[in-house]
Amino acid sequence: MKKEVTICLIKPDAVQAGKAEDIKNELRQRGIEILREEERQLTEEEASMMYGNLKDQTFYPDLIKFMTSGPSHILVITKGKTGQNIIKEFRDLMGPTDVEEAKEKAPDSLRAKYGKDTMMNCLHGSSSEDMAERELAFFFPDFAAPSIEGKPKLQRTL
Numbered sequence: 171m172k173k174e175v176t177i178c179l180i181k182p183d184a185v186q187a188g189k190a191e192d193i194k195n196e197l198r199q200r201g202i203e204i205l206r207e208e209e210r211q212l213t214e215e216e217a218s219m220m221y222g223n224l225k226d227q228t229f230y231p232d233l234i235k236f237m238t239s240g241p242s243h244i245l246v247i248t249k250g251k252t253g254q255n256i257i258k259e260f261r262d263l264m265g266p267t268d269v270e271e272a273k274e275k276a277p278d279s280l281r282a283k284y285g286k287d288t289m290m291n292c293l294h295g296s297s298s299e300d301m302a303e304r305e306l307a308f309f310f311p312d313f314a315a316p317s318i319e320g321k322p323k324l325q326r327t328l
């Protein structure tokens with residue numbers, strides 16, 4: 171069985187503001203493990219893969235422009251032996267999309283601490299198991315998810 175992993179993307183606003191290491195330390199302090207990481211500027215294709223569901227929104231062109239405006243840090247993260255519901259845990263840790271709402275309702279969340287506004291909200295986290303699989307395959311096509319059991323047990327033959 172595969173361990174649950176998710177994609178955490180530190181957006182260009184936070185990288186530009188020099189907050190990437192602080193954010194990674196916040197993850198480590200909570201026992202979250204960073205399995206892979208890469209710093210690079212997203213292409214338009216990658217940004218539209220992430221946000222294709224929002225393409226009818228008025229802010230979409232600005233969102234793509236922002237996401238491709240400078241380097242991001244793309245991380246594969248997990249927790250413990252099984253992944254421990256990391257997709258939801260990380261979404262909760264990020265907090266609400268709107269930074270003002272995050273400050274009000276989830277002051278300890280990472281968006282409350284490191285985000286600027288609704289668009290420049292410092293982090294992206296995969297929204298579901300399907301999206302985590304898709305984003306993982308897209309950003310890290312050679313990534314082999316670790317298994318929960320570790321090494322396969324020897325089969326006993328009668």
Ligand code: DAT
Nearest residue numbers: 224229233266267288289290291294295297
């Ligand atoms: P989340 O990133 O919390 O999963 P989402 O999927 O609704 O939220 O939106 C994706 C990103 O699009 C979000 O992180 C920032 C941008 N965005 C969403 N709503 C916006 C708005 N009203 N104005 C500007 N940008 C927005």
